[in-house]
Amino acid sequence: KAGVTQTPRYLIKTRGQQVTLSCSPISGHRSVSWYQQTPGQGLQFLFEYFSETQRNKGNFPGRFSGRQFSNSRSEMNVSTLELGDSALYLCASSPGQGYTEAFFGQGTRLTVV
Amino acid sequence: DQQVKQNSPSLSVQEGRISILNCDYTNSMFDYFLWYKKYPAEGPTFLISISSIKDKNEDGRFTVFLNKSAKHLSLHIVPSQPGDSAVYFCAALNQAGTALIFGKGTTLSVSS
Secondary structure (H helix, E strand, O other), rough: OOOOOOEEEEEEOOOOOEEEEEEOOOOOOOOOEEEEOOOOEEEEEEEEEEOOEEEEEEHHHHHHEEEOOOOOOEEEEEOOOOOHHHEEEEEEEEOOOOOOOOOOOOOOOEEOO | OOOOEOOEEEEEEEEEOOOEEEEEOOOOOOOEEEEEEOOOOOEEEEEEEEEOOOOEEEEEOOEEEEEEEEEEEEEEEOOOOOOHHHEEEEEEEEEOOOOOOOOOEEEEEOOO
């Protein structure tokens, strides 16, 4: 069974640009969550989607948005990039019913210059 | 305000000895906890979990203990191996079951 796939693995963007990150969950999983990892803050929850609906959102500005498609694949978008958005962005999938644990992808390393 | 805290940023242990990683939480409504292990340039990998109806859960060399009254959990690794060197994250499942709330992690170094 294929794991969680995130693309691209690495990305360099300029301040003010926007970026879209992609996540393909494990087959059959309907819940996709996004997390931001920075050295000082650890892993912080961004949002979670289940069956194309956002069920939960973390404490991030509106520049961070996401969506989920009917095949459960998810995208995350960050507009008007700031230097502080440089981080590892992790996607996690879970079946969505009777939550036990989430399975993480390898992440996308975003660097904003 | 951090709801899940790992107060030790790092821990060094000799191979064969016990590693004890600690985690505290503030929200008494949390009832499911997980530990993840992370190597550099990889995503976190699930290790072990515990429900609040239990006070202990074992899986091979890994044991998690939960003390609800103290809002404290710990991960014991016995015996520690050099391959266990990684960052360990403690996480609590939010009440809606839709998000994990992570601590900032503890870097474990196991020397041979």
